Amino acid sequence: MSEPDWVTHAIWWHLYPLGFVGAHPADPPPGPDEHRLRRIVDWLDYARDLGTSGIALGPVFASQTHGYDTTDHYRIDGRLGDDGDFDHLITEAHARGLRVLLDGVFNHVGTDFPRYRDAVAGGDTSWFRVRRGEFATFEGHGGLIALDHRNPEVVDYVVDVMCHWLGRGADGWRLDAAYAMPDRFWAQVLPRVREQFPDAWFVGEVIHGDYVARVTESGFDSVTQYELWKAIWSSLNDANLHELDWALKRHNDFLDTFVPMTFIGNHDVTRIASQLDNPDHVDHALVILMTTGGTPSIYAGDEVAYRGVKEERFGGDDAVRPEFGSPLDGVGEHGHQVLRAHQHLIGLRRRHPWLHTARTAPLQLTNTGYVYASRAGEDTLLVALNVADEPLPVSLQEHGFGAAEVVAGSGAPPAETFTETVVPPHGWLVLAPR
Template identity: 35%
Template structure:
């Protein structure tokens, strides 16, 4: 049976930045999440049918330092606000995906505060990884604990403690029962023990058969996490890098190698619908990552036509820029307003790509075949569609099979004998 993600287009927002929230928790409720209802028309114009809302749980600062897994951040609103939004999104056939930050919590998390107060007398002292009273931390605690990558404001949970697992699963249960969420993106998935993902998979499947689990994984063999027992998908960082780098170096061999490695005849992920993206809340905006802005449309063509699930990061549809600094990601997560969106040729291109992705069954499975490849030209096939790209600064010819094709991007009919001319920094999607 086909899963809904096979025909999904995601839109990803980082809500604390998206709404211009205060940097630190104020404990004052501001009903900002309600504003997302105004964006539904824009999402539908992009043919988006899944909204991934970044960290939503109550937190101390940036969202990944959770205070409470059962409440949305008061800087965003109330649970009741979010319930109404979920209902409205579902009425518009848009799935809702939340960020499951289950590897670590913030120091203001209620159980950790109990340990700080009661120390060895706290019933929660075993809730945290390697917590012991024979050391200290940079916060001068009278105990030591594991953190996430040396960031001691992020306290690593002990997921080998079943009480901790049960607390998280009960939270997931609430979000499914009360809000009817459709999936979770699991933060820092490579840091989480497999047994927890197996529990999570069994639990969510028992609640909602088509519930989707996707893990944030930067390196490694994606099959370790995405398999029948654990997660459904992972972040495709391999192709994220390959897509922009291939254009910056005018070397389509890089991304073609990755496509073939993943989904070619001997691909190692032939059965995985990976989560594809060209930017997100942790990496430079694609408009800033590219050396030549003329390549942006070709980048989006690859994102929407490659095997897997395309995800668009908020604002990138109109070329918003941003490069992370050594100490801050804030520029990647700006406040935006609906009236900031200006219709341009990139937005129009993405809208057309969304229409093609949804309508054309060629893009709903994982069939992939390379047809033609040079440094600056690339043609590949997805069932009865050919995707042809040229990143050169001049029109170029590519060899494709003889036949009559419809260019789905503009509905032109092309009669090809042996070669096809592609304009500079342009792409075509040809249906036989």
């Protein structure tokens, strides 16, 4: 594994800046004199108090609309502010012990990207993929023009951009649409960036495919673990915890090579509180995220049970990328309950940093009940999930443990230590063997 040591303790609070500060969609859009990027600074204490150790930003560079149609990788989006606002955000985050992850869109650019405008006007087209005389686009989106990653100048450009912002204080990069880019491109880029910034972390956005091969051939430290994300909400909704068990076995295999970036929500998917049929199961999803190996990421708002459904239409992302006012504004009792669960379970994760590379092993499994052990070396936690309408009995001795105590859960036994317990209907427990 190539990741820097600090990532062992990393838990990200992920936000989509353009939506978060009300810069997109907005009519008229704000100008740089509004310095909206600084609004994120007002949330840094909240992110720290939540227990996270870094903020993972969506796109902040000059773009035409949603941030993923970049027009200038060296300039902060005018709707957010300017370089001074970025420097202020970095300074304030680091003063609170928070790392900062940037979102790099290097697969494609917007139609106002200067080199593309020149190419359309009859100039050099070598920076772009051209097929049968037409510029290739990303997944058919006419406003997203695909770069030609075989061009050494494109390699040099991406190296320079990444180093520029790492030099300004960023701690790493999420690499957008990495699944659409050749691994050999990153194998040329990343070693050159690491020469200058050996402590930086690089995570590729990969949805399907061979995660291990991607990491091995590209040089990424990590990739996004969409397989586990899907299995978490799907298994809880379908009362089919065998699906979760299968995904966790796959997850163990990934951990032999790299530590995935794990999540139950992000800016591209329906929020977990809307995705799950039973609101009680939001805690279950969080328990899985916080007790399995990985580098966890919490999507801003999920920690207070924000709702939002992604739709496949123009503007279909807006519901999951809303503007944020002030912390806890309008949050109801269920949201406060979910927040308390986040703070407790993130705290549990921070107290057990070995969970970063923990493997899981099933101990008890039915469609509606799942008990697994998370282990790393001599350290172990037991996790019991119940999505049935009936209680789930758990006998520790049957699983080779003498006794245990509850360290977190929706129900507790009558004594601190015990050999047998019951998980209440739609409940969960995290146990420490004794």
